[in-house]
Amino acid sequence: MMATQSAYCEESIEPEPYSKEEFPQWALDLRRFEVVSLGSIPFAMIGVTIAYGAIEMNRGNMSSIPNPLNPSSLDESEQLKILGMTACTGLVIGLVDFTVNLIVRHNKRKRLERLNATKQVDVVPLTTPEEADVLEDDSQFIDDIEKGDD
Template identity: 30%
Template structure:
């Protein structure tokens, strides 16, 4: 049943792709676009000016970049924290060190795998940590800008 279902999905995708032709570009538009790139007065693009975007938009973009950039590290740290916490709880329940739940750096084996609930908790905690890093970056940056403005005055 699974194999037949996968094949049916594959066939549906192939038919969907073949049913719609490639995007049509009118010849007049193609000539206009090609002609505009061949003009003699081409100038290199200018960098953005500080006044082009409001401060809140720049802060939001920086926060997005920091949050997305810190997410992989937050996943690693959350995973280590989850493994240590699970090891401590299971060891206390058994009254001795639980070799089955030992974190990867304490165990000779790979340890027990995460269940679905633990995976979701891991990703949620990593998201919270990465958003926290972005908020901390925003607060520190705002404080730094205020101090720089006070020094200029």
């Protein structure tokens, strides 16, 4: 009974973390777009409510800017307008984040390609006997200079 208990305790019951190669890049981009868009909605709602109230107050339709945390001072049609503008603002924020990440990823890939291209060395083999003679003469000349025999 002790042997089975110790064998059971040695097994790990914790799940393995996800690896970077487990999900395709488009799925990671879509998830990030979703999180950024939905995460920005509460903040966008506050900003849109204040902006809408300021515009309506400037037009003379409202006496003051409505409280963004208590939209009961607005009628239903105004609340629907604010909700629609908030949803659009959240989508725009998500698209901007997606575009910026695509540009950054593209620039990193191009920079890495340029770096790898500069590290590559082109080796051209000598094909003719004349080229080999020139190389031999040059190496003999270098050896003479190193020895100090002018």
